[in-house]
Amino acid sequence: MKKLFFLCVLIVVGCADENSLEKEISAIPIDVNITRFDQVFLSATPSDLPKLKEVYPLFFPSSIPDSTWVYTMRDPLQKELKQEIDITFADFSTVQRDIKSLLQHLEFYFPEYNPPKIVTVTTEDYRKKIILYQDMILIALNTYLGANHRYYEGIQNYIVQNFEKEMIPVDIATEFAYAQIRPSRDRSFLSKMIFHGKAHYIKTLLVPKASAAMQFGYTERQVNWAAENEAQIWTHFIEKELLYSTDNKLDARFLNLAPFSKFYLELDSESPGGIGRYIGYRIVDAYMKNNDVSLQELIGKSTEEIFNNSKYKPKK
Template sequence: MKKLLYLCVLILIGCADENTLEKEIAAIPIDVNVARFDQIFLNATPADLPELKKAYPIFFPSSVPDSTWVYTMNDPLQKELKTEIDAVFDDFAPVHRDIKSVLQHIEFYFPEYDPPKILTVTTEDYRKKVILYEDMFLIALNTYLGADHKYYEGIQKYISHTFEKEMIPVDIASEFAFSQVKSPRERTFLSKMIYYGKIQYIKSLLVPKASIAMQFGYTNRQADWAAVNEAQIWTYFIEKELLYSTNNKLDARFLNLAPFSKFYLELDNESPGGVGRYIGYQIVQAYMKNNDVSLRQMLGKPAEEIFNNSKYKPKK
């Protein structure tokens, strides 16, 4: 009974510390100006083109003639796209608050990073929903119209199920995290897992309110499967001697985004893709819990050192 009471006290203290930290981060003063270029462009006329090119030169490469932009402005499909975006983002305030929260967390954990500009755009490439370009985050709003939107017919469900506006802060955090973690020099499976584990750890700090499912791009059912089967996944990696393998085929099986991971077992169809990333995150999380190091120090540590000092042992 005393042990249970002690455990409850520890949990309450941990929650209090976390709430205090989040209140501190939420109080960081930061101005977030979101330039709705998607609206600006499609509300413009050909006569506005010279001013647009002057104000937003990044979107108007000199190799593209003005006639192309004029055609796009008048394209009925683009007008329809604007209508669809406006319907989903009729109230942009919640999205603005989410973006501000991510930037406040970036300011807290990476104070040396200058606050970026935020611009909303449209894109034809659904693989890059958010792009970090120089000092700007470009957010393609036409990739957040809802998983079942008609525009996404033909896109595989394991990709399109993340096309929800609630994923915008997660995708911003992901794009930023990739910019902060160096690619591993070693080509072992372990090094790659911990590389992605570092990225996922940064995401967990920048969007702490997002569920594990959202942070990994999983469905709730897939996230539950990964949690329940963590020990079995780890045992498989150990028994098959995969940790120090440099076989690039392991990327497609366990690291790349995919409809499922490939153990070559009956359970494959139940598994989410990229379970190696999930294990890498658990290792990094264990390392940070069991070692007195800063975030910046951890990011500079080699994979094997993180693994050896993590004391990682999934519960059976």
């Protein structure tokens, strides 16, 4: 009974500390200025082009002739796109609030990072949802119209399931996190898992309110499957002697985003893609819980240091 009481006390204290930290972060003064370039361009006519090029030179490279922009402005599909964006983002205050929270967390954990300018745009490449460029964050709003939007027909489900506007802060955090970490010279499967694990750990700090499913780009069913089968996944990696393998084929099987991971077993169809990233995060999370290490120190730690001192052992 005493042990149970002690455990309950630890949980309550831990939650109190977490809430106190979040209150501290939410009080950080941050000005969020979002430039809606998507609205400006999609509402423009050819006569507005000279002024647009003057005000937004970055978005009008000299290599592209004016005739291309004029053709785009006159394209009826552009007007339709504006209508679809206006419908999805009729209330932009929620997005702005989430971005503000993200910037406050960036200021807390990475105080040397100057608050960036936020610019909303559109893109023809759905893989470029978020772009970090110099002192700006570019957000392609046409990639966040909802997983079931007709514009995304033909794109695989594991990709479009994350085309929801709630994913904007998570996707920004993802791009930022990977920009902070240098890939290790160690090309082992374990090293690559931990590389991704570091990025995911940073994301959990920057967008703590995002669900585990959102953090990994999974559905709730997929993240539950990963949690329930963690021990079996780890056992498989060990028994097949994959941890220190440098076989690049393991990237496609367990690290790259995909419909499912490839164990070459019947369970493949049930598994989410990139399951190695999930295991990598679990190792990094165990390391941080069992060692007194700052976030900045973690970023520079070697695979060997993290793995050996993580005491990682998933429960069966």
